[in-house]
Amino acid sequence: MAKDLEIVSVSPEYTKETAAALGVLLQAGDYLCLHGDLGAGKTTFVQGLADGLGVEDEYITSPSFALVNQYAGRLTLYHIDLYRLRGPDDMDAIGFAEYPGRGVAAVEWPERAGDWLPAERLDIFIEYDGENGRKIVFRASGDRYEALLEGLCNNCRR
């Protein structure tokens, strides 16, 4: 199994830049799960992903009531937030199993999806590290995501 990639972000901008670098590398069908407490920076990360995917929409917020927001870019970005999920009926209602289709999916509160999550995916864990600091850990499950992380590492400033 590939080693986790760990970085320390020092600002929201840094988190967005890192996410944008990942967004540039995404391919159709990619599945990203974003873990972390409220205010950790999951949505901030998705804003950077959107930048990297060439999404022109400036206003990306958590789709708390709709559960899913969709943005057009180089690939369609499906931003899914399960924070307000009430149960399996909601999963059916949003057609959770259909994502990412030919786009890419970024899921906040993925643990609420339980067994619905695909086994192969990129997990991203964001933890507080002071007011503007965040530890971001990337964990790849499956060959595609190991290659994706490798690509991201090659772009890392070290």
Ligand code: ADP
């Ligand atoms: P979540 O979606 O995880 O609830 P948000 O992305 O909505 O979190 O909010 C994160 C908040 O933390 C934003 O106000 C953001 O400006 C702030 N923040 C401070 N430092 C960072 C950082 N290094 N990375 C991401 N967000 C940060």
Ligand code: MG
């Ligand atoms: Mg959020």
